[in-house]
Amino acid sequence: MRKFAIWILLTALSALALSIHTLQQQYEEHSAEFRILYRDVALKLSQHDVILTLLSAASDPERVKKAFPQILILKTRAPEFSATEPQLAGNGTYWLNGQHVSLLIDLNQVLSTLPQSNAFRTLRLYWHDTPLVVLGDATTTSYWQWHKALVGDSQPFELSAGNDPDWRHLPWISMLLFALLWALVIAFVSRYLMYKRQRVLADLRAQFSELTRLNTMGEITAGMVHELNQPLTAILSYNQTALSLLKQEKSAEIAPLLNAAVVQTKRISALLTDLRQKMHSDHVPLQPINLKPVWSRVLMLLENELQAGKMKIINKIPDDLPPFLAAPQWVEQILHNLLLNAIQAQRDNAPKSAWVEIAAYPTERGITLTLTDGGPGLSEQALQNVFLPFFTTRQGGLGLGMALTQTLVQGLNGDISAENVAGSGARFTLWFPFNAEEQTP
Ligand SMILES: Nc1ncnc2c1ncn2[C@@H]1O[C@H](COP(=O)(O)OP(=O)(O)OP(=O)(O)O)[C@@H](O)[C@H]1O
Ligand SMILES: [Mg+2]
Numbered sequence: 054m055r056k057f058a059i060w061i062l063l064t065a066l067s068a069l070a071l072s073i074h075t076l077q078q079q080y081e082e083h084s085a086e087f088r089i090l091y092r093d094v095a096l097k098l099s100q101h102d103v104i105l106t107l108l109s110a111a112s113d114p115e116r117v118k119k120a121f122p123q124i125l126i127l128k129t130r131a132p133e134f135s136a137t138e139p140q141l142a143g144n145g146t147y148w149l150n151g152q153h154v155s156l157l158i159d160l161n162q163v164l165s166t167l168p169q170s171n172a173f174r175t176l177r178l179y180w181h182d183t184p185l186v187v188l189g190d191a192t193t194t195s196y197w198q199w200h201k202a203l204v205g206d207s208q209p210f211e212l213s214a215g216n217d218p219d220w221r222h223l224p225w226i227s228m229l230l231f232a233l234l235w236a237l238v239i240a241f242v243s244r245y246l247m248y249k250r251q252r253v254l255a256d257l258r259a260q261f262s263e264l265t266r267l268n269t270m271g272e273i274t275a276g277m278v279h280e281l282n283q284p285l286t287a288i289l290s291y292n293q294t295a296l297s298l299l300k301q302e303k304s305a306e307i308a309p310l311l312n313a314a315v316v317q318t319k320r321i322s323a324l325l326t327d328l329r330q331k332m333h334s335d336h337v338p339l340q341p342i343n344l345k346p347v348w349s350r351v352l353m354l355l356e357n358e359l360q361a362g363k364m365k366i367i368n369k370i371p372d373d374l375p376p377f378l379a380a381p382q383w384v385e386q387i388l389h390n391l392l393l394n395a396i397q398a399q400r401d402n403a404p405k406s407a408w409v410e411i412a413a414y415p416t417e418r419g420i421t422l423t424l425t426d427g428g429p430g431l432s433e434q435a436l437q438n439v440f441l442p443f444f445t446t447r448q449g450g451l452g453l454g455m456a457l458t459q460t461l462v463q464g465l466n467g468d469i470s471a472e473n474v475a476g477s478g479a480r481f482t483l484w485f486p487f488n489a490e491e492q493t494p
Contacts, residue, residue, distance in 0.1 A: 060235050063239075064228075068228040068231065071228055075222070076218050083197060083214075090170065090173075095204070101156060105156065106152075112127070122162055123158055123160075124156050124157070124158055127154060127155075127156055129153060130153055131155065134148060137206070137207075141183070145160040145186035149207060161188070170188060173189060173214040175188070175214065175216075176213075177191070177214070196216070196217045199215075200213045277328060279457065287313070287317045291310045291357075292310075316354070323382055324382075327382045338380065339379055339380060340378070343374070345368075345370050348388060351385055352392075354385075355393060369412035369413070370413045377487045378489055379489050380465065383461045384485075388424075395409045397447060397450075398429065410426075418487060419487050420484070425480040427478050428478035428479060430473035431471055431473055436471060436472070439455050440455050440458075440471075442456040444456075465485055465489040467486060467489070469484075
């Protein structure tokens with residue numbers, strides 16, 4: 054709509070400029086024609102003065118009239134006629150009196166024989182505001198007017214001409230071409246502006262995706278640090294113990310420690326493989342999962358921490374719990390993060406009072422799992438923000454464990470929530486669909 058208004062405005066302005074220019078040209082042409090007409094009329098009238106001085110009463114009137122058709126009568130001057138002023142005789146005729154002779158001159162004849170007389174709509178000869186002769190259409194006033202007094206004492210008339218602009222000869226084709234030109238210019242400019250805007254948007258989008266990429270990389274790195282921290286600490290502790298046993302020459306006890314270190318190393322390798330898989334595609338291979346062995350493996354991985362905290366483990370996973378389709382590495386990571394939090398939450402518990410209970414039961418479309426601990430529970434703030442990245446109340450904590458856990462649960466189309474249980478500590482309730490590929494939570 055705005056483009057259309059601009060086009061109309063530009064077209065109107067250029068049409069106006071073209072019209073003014075053409076009208077100016079027409080006016081100049083008519084002015085030039087008026088000047089020629091004036092010169093010719095003045096010439097003819099001055100001829101009359103010359104004729105008067107040359108003629109005598111004896112001159113042959115017929116010869117004079119033949120040479121000058123505007124002279125209607127040639128006769129001896131009547132004594133009552135003034136020799137200085139012409140006497141009007143009606144219908145555009147007047148007597149011009151000389152010393153001896155008088156001439157009856159027809160101004161109609163004078164004007165109509167001049168070629169420029171046709172160039173004007175109205176043509177007049179005046180004397181003292183009395184029209185002597187009027188040629189053309191004098192019913193309405195013309196758009197342009199020209200006036201000029203004829204010099205000379207004997208016939209001091211005034212010539213006036215009027216004309217109208219020739220609207221038909223305005224440059225209509227040029228106006229049309231201008232309208233087309235403006236349409237093209239506007240189309241081109243708006244195209245260019247649109248292209249520019251799209252480029253700015255594309256640049257912004259590129260910047261945004263670069264930022265997102267950097268963010269994602271940051272999250273992945275933070276996630277890696279979080280997941281690798283515990284197994285690396287465990288390996289360090291196993292190896293240090295093995296070394297000191299070696300010094301004490303208790304080589305029989307070394308093998309289980311090295312085995313445990315191997316298991317933790319394999320876990321690191323599995324985590325890295327899993328991470329690489331996640332970076333390459335969102336699709337992870339699903340397998341039927343039995344919760345019991347996965348839980349046992351998590352207990353083994355956190356053996357050091359469990360022993361250090363003297364944690365009691367209550368396992369309420371029924372033997373006949375149906376398997377569900379999921380990525381085993383993911384479920385292991387989820388349980389690992391939850392158990393590690395439960396252990397860390399109970400570091401300040403009274404001796405031998407730390408415990409964790411895992412329970413699971415099938416529901417209509419999947420498996421519900423709860424993990425309850427004997428810790429202080431989640432603070433009011435933690436209850437609201439526990440799944441937010443970088444929310445932590447723990448000294449040295451990253452605040453990523455639960456955020457990663459939630460991402461993994463949701464990646465399996467499951468659900469996770471946190472609450473406090475009266476008389477116990479925190480409880481996390483998880484739900485996994487039997488088939489993560491078919492189900493949406
Ligand atoms: N079992 C729990 N009992 C009490 N508070 C908990 C428990 N689990 C989580 N929280 C609270 O939620 C916060 C966020 O947990 P999250 O695992 O995301 O981060 P973190 O353990 O502090 O750090 P990290 O990134 O090393 O896991 C914890 O700092 C703690 O305040
Ligand atoms: Mg944690």
